[in-house]
Amino acid sequence: MSQVSLNASQEMNDNLESGTMPDFAEIRAQFPILQQSENGHPLVYLDNGATSQKPLAVIEALDTYYRQQNANVHRGVYGLSERATELYEGSRETVRQFINAKSIREIVFVRGTTEAINLVAHSWARSNMQAGDEVIVTEMEHHSNIVPWQLLRDQLGIRLRVLKINLAGEICLNDLKSMVSDKTKLLAITHMSNALGSINPVKEMTAIAHSVGAKVLVDGAQATPHMTVDVEDIDCDFYALSGHKMYGPTGIGVLYAKEALLEAMPPYQGGGDMIYSVTFEKTEYNVLPYKFEAGTPHIAGAIGLAAAIKFLQSIGLKHIAAYEAELLAYATAKLLQIEGLTIIGQAEHKGGVLSFIIDGIHPHDMATLMDQDGVAVRAGHHCAMPVMQHFNVPATIRASMGVYNNRDDIDRLVTSIEEAKEMLI
Numbered sequence: 054m055s056q057v058s059l060n061a062s063q064e065m066n067d068n069l070e071s072g073t074m075p076d077f078a079e080i081r082a083q084f085p086i087l088q089q090s091e092n093g094h095p096l097v098y099l100d101n102g103a104t105s106q107k108p109l110a111v112i113e114a115l116d117t118y119y120r121q122q123n124a125n126v127h128r129g130v131y132g133l134s135e136r137a138t139e140l141y142e143g144s145r146e147t148v149r150q151f152i153n154a155k156s157i158r159e160i161v162f163v164r165g166t167t168e169a170i171n172l173v174a175h176s177w178a179r180s181n182m183q184a185g186d187e188v189i190v191t192e193m194e195h196h197s198n199i200v201p202w203q204l205l206r207d208q209l210g211i212r213l214r215v216l217k218i219n220l221a222g223e224i225c226l227n228d229l230k231s232m233v234s235d236k237t238k239l240l241a242i243t244h245m246s247n248a249l250g251s252i253n254p255v256k257e258m259t260a261i262a263h264s265v266g267a268k269v270l271v272d273g274a275q276a277t278p279h280m281t282v283d284v285e286d287i288d289c290d291f292y293a294l295s296g297h298k299m300y301g302p303t304g305i306g307v308l309y310a311k312e313a314l315l316e317a318m319p320p321y322q323g324g325g326d327m328i329y330s331v332t333f334e335k336t337e338y339n340v341l342p343y344k345f346e347a348g349t350p351h352i353a354g355a356i357g358l359a360a361a362i363k364f365l366q367s368i369g370l371k372h373i374a375a376y377e378a379e380l381l382a383y384a385t386a387k388l389l390q391i392e393g394l395t396i397i398g399q400a401e402h403k404g405g406v407l408s409f410i411i412d413g414i415h416p417h418d419m420a421t422l423m424d425q426d427g428v429a430v431r432a433g434h435h436c437a438m439p440v441m442q443h444f445n446v447p448a449t450i451r452a453s454m455g456v457y458n459n460r461d462d463i464d465r466l467v468t469s470i471e472e473a474k475e476m477l478i
C-alpha cells in the first residue's frame with residue numbers, strides 16, 4: 054500500500070473511532086440522477102469540480118418551498134411571507150454555523166463565488182486601494198479570482214502579483230513571506246485548486262498577510278463540499294463559496310466578511326431591500342447584511358443551500374474528507390498504472406481531484422470517447438489557464454470526486470481510459 058493510501062486508511066480509522074462511518078452506498082442512493090444511464094451505460098459522474106449532483110433532501114426542499122412556502126421576504130405582513138422570511142433567515146443561520154462565523158450579519162447571500170469576489174473587488178477594494186497598492190494571487194487561481202483584480206488594475210492602477218507554485222502544484226510559504234510588504238493590501242487565494250486539487254495552508258497564509266496589515270480573501274468554491282471550514286480559525290477577512298458545488302442549487306452562494314469590514318464598505322448594488330429610507334436627496338442604507346442584498350434574493354436557493362448544508366452535516370465533513378481521501382488514493386494508484394498517463398498536480402495536501410494527460414492524446418478526444426461509456430469528466434483548462442501554462446499543457450482531463458463516487462466509478466473510469474486509448478493511439 055502506498056504512503057498516501059496508508060495515511061488515508063489511518064484517517065479513516067481515526068474517524069471510525071470518533072464516530073460511526075456512514076454508509077456511503079446509502080448516501081449515493083439519495084441522488085436520483087445517478088440512477089440514470091448515459092449512452093446506454095449507468096452514469097459515472099466525475100465532474101464534481103464543475104458542479105455537484107443534488108440529493109433528494111435538496112430537491113424536496115425546493116419543491117416544498119415552491120408548492121407551499123413561496124412569498125417574497127422581508128416585506129409581507131401576512132403569514133406566508135413571514136414564514137418565507139423565517140426560512141430564508143434560518144438558512145443564513147445555517148450557513149453561519151457551517152463556516153463558524155460570529156454573526157449572521159457577516160453572511161451575505163450572492164449568486165456564487167464569482168459574484169462574492171466581484172463584490173469585494175467593487176466595494177472593498179475600490180474604497181481601500183489606490184494606484185501602486187498590491188493584490189497577491191497564486192498561480193493556481195480560477196479565472197474568477199484573477200480577472201476581477203485585473204479589471205481593478207486597469208481602472209485603479211493597482212499591481213497584481215503572482216505567487217508561483219512548484220512542480221507538485223504547491224505554494225511555498227517562504228515565497229509568500231518574501232513577497233508581502235506594506236504595499237500589499239490583499240491576498241486573494243484559493244482554499245483548494247479546482248485544476249490540481251492542491252489544498253493551500255490558508256491559515257498560515259492569512260497570518261503572513263496580516264503581519265503586513267493586508268486583508269485576505271479565500272476562494273472556498275472547491276473546499277466547502279469536502280472539508281470542515283472554520284473562518285474564525287483561518288481568521289480570513291473574506292470567504293467565498295458556491296452552493297451548487299456543495300450539493301445545493303445553482304445561483305446561490307455566500308460572501309462571508311468580517312462585520313467591521315462590511316460595515317465600512319459601500320453597497321455593491323442599489324435597489325429594494327438594501328435601504329432603510331429613500332428620498333430623492335438622500336438614501337439611508339439598511340443594516341447588515343441587507344445593505345449588500347439589493348432586490349428580491351434567491352429565496353429558494355438559500356433554502357436549498359441550507360438543505361445541502363444539513364445533508365453534508367448529517368454525514369459529517371470529517372467522514373467525507375476521510376472517505377474521499379481513501380478514494381483519491383485508490384484512484385491515484387490505479388491511474389498511475391496506465392502507461393503514458395501523467396498526473397498533473399501531486400500536492401501533499403490534496404482533495405479528490407485527478408487532472409491528467411496521456412501521451413499523444415488530446416484531452417478533448419479522450420473525454421468525448423469516455424462520454425460514450427457514460428463517464429462524465431471534464432477536459433479543458435478548467436478556467437485556470439495559468440495552471441496549464443505553468444505545466445506547459447494545453448488542457449487536462451479532470452476527474453473530480455464527490456460523496457457518491459465509489460471504487461466502481463474509478464474502475465469504470467480506468468476501463469474507459471484504457472479503451473479510449475486503444476482507439477486513439
Ligand code: 7TS
Nearest residue numbers: 102103165166167195197247272274295
Ligand atoms: N473558484 C474556484 C476555485 C472554482 O473552482 C470555481 C468554479 C469558481 C471559483 C467559480 O465558481 P462559480 O460557482 O461562481 O462559477 N470552477 C469550475 C470548474 O472547475 N469547472 O467548472 C467550474
